[in-house]
Amino acid sequence: MARSYEPVTPSDNARFDFIVVVLALLTAFAPLSIDMYLPAFTAIAEDYATDTHGVELSLTAFFFGLFIGQLLYGTATDKFGRKKPLYVGLAIYVVTSIACAWAPNIEWLIAMRFFQAIGACAGIVIARAVVRDLYTPQASARVFSFLILVMGVAPILAPLFGAYITEFMGWRALFWIVAALGVACAFTIHLTLPETRGRRYDVRMRHSGQTYWQVLKDREFLRYSLTGGIAQSGLFAYITGSPMLFIQVFDLSPTLYSWLFGANAIGIIGFSQLNGWLLKRHASRKILNVSLPILAVVAVAMGIAAVVEAPLWGVLIPLFAYISTLGLVFPNAMAGALANHQERAGSASAVTGSLQFLIAGLVSMGVNYVSSYSDYAMAWVISGAGLIAVACYTIMRRPEAPAEAGA
Incomplete structure (x- = not known):
């Protein structure tokens, strides 16, 4: 029988730290798979005799794979526990990463990136579900802040690593490396991660659609999920569009672009850790209420930069501010979305993740x-994402409590 776990508070330091590190491993695959090959766009395009727009489609396919795949894992992880679906996802990830390394043409690479994402998103769904299994809502916001830290470190290290690997070993080596990481992670999870799905609920796979619909009907869930997902989509616009803007328009080398990419990630790392500190003193909803207006101002500044076609620094400053503010917005939005769904944490995690990557x-x-x-x-696109996210949070406020301080 699976071991039953009580919610963890941040005061349970040893248990808190150990489990969070394991969850960080699970969340690393998607950002690594996205960020590490960005500096290789030009090399991939040359290898396949196409342009960078064709290579960008492989990134778009990855985002749609993350959207669809999370719906597949959501009910499964509520039905069968957390670890079995995770093993399936890691196996898919390893096999498709090898297939990407062998891809004979750009069409094959695009297709395999879609299926690679279906494997990678198992870690995203299950990590969020485990957070809801083990942590109180206030503590879960701190955990999400740490997971944002991991997602921030990946953009610092992954593009730099990817640039040098591409230069010295070729871009196909990148996919062999992530395949090896998938195998290593499977062994680590087997040895260290407990099954956290204690109580068994009556979850039927054939009723997955009904379960997801019940989650979507929760107005507060939808409000927080859309707010976090749309705001976060600005990050994915940055990931998709930055190689063309910085390498082709501003004529930066792939290596310099990688350093710039990493520098922007410092902001989200710092602000996600600031969020963890603030959560010791303030409710997560209060932090969100303050950080979203900041995001709106930054989004307007980004729009102005686009209108006037600003020089490099005119883009970098509002971009840095936007990415940094996500460290405050996203973890608190995710904690709010999952707060009322303990009995179907896997399904709620899948729906919020799928919404996020559908938007991406x-x-x-x-x-x-x-x-x-x-x-x-x-x-x-970043400007539009920030403004729409703030609009969703404001418009979807509960009508029965318009004057509520925390709404």
């Missing part, structure tokens, strides 16, 4: 479309 996929396509008209497509 649409945003990635939007960047590709706008880039046909403007070199500043990334800035246009």
Whole structure:
């Protein structure tokens, strides 16, 4: 029988730290799979005799794979526990990473990136479900802050690592490396992660659609999920559009671009840790209420940069501010979305993750479309994402409590 766990508070330091590190391993695969090959876009395009827009489609396919895959794992992890679906996802990830390394053409790479994402997203769904299994809502916001730290470290190290590996070993070596990491992670999870799904609920796989619909009907869940997902989509617009803007328009080398990419990630790391400190003193909803207006101001500044076609520093400053503010917005939005769904944490995690990456996929396509008209497509889309996220949070406030301080 699976061991039953009580909610963990931040005061349980040893248990808190150990489990969070394991969860960080699970969340690392998606950002590594996205960020590590960004500096290789030009090399991949040359290898396949295509342009960077064709390579960008492999990133769009990855986002849509993350959208669909999370729905597949959501009910499964509530039905069968956390670890069995995780092993399936890691196996898919390893096999498809090897297939990406062997891809004979760009069409094959795009297809395999879609299925690679389906494997990678198991870690995202299950990590969030484990957080809801083990932590109180206030503590879970701190855990999400740490997971944001991992997602921030990946953009610092992964593009630099990817640039040097591409230069000395070729871009295909990148996929062999992540395949090896998948195997290593499977062994680590087997040895260290307990089954946290204690109480068994009556979850039926054939009723997955009904379960997801019940989650979506929760107005507060939808409010927080859309707010966090749309705000976070600005990050994915940055990931999709930054190689073209910084390498082709501003003529930065792939290595310098990687350093710039990492520098922007310092902001989200710092602010996510600031969020963890603030959560010791303030409710997560209060932090969100303060950070979203800041995001709106930064989004307007990014839009102005796009209108005037600002020089490099004119783009970098509002971009840094936007990415940094996500360290305050996203973890608190995710904690709010999952707070009322203990009995179906896996399904709620899947729905919020799928919404996030559906929006990311649409945003990635939007960047590709706008880039046909403007070199500043990334800035246009980031500006829109920030403003729409704030609008969702404001408009979807509970009508029965318009004056509630925390709403």
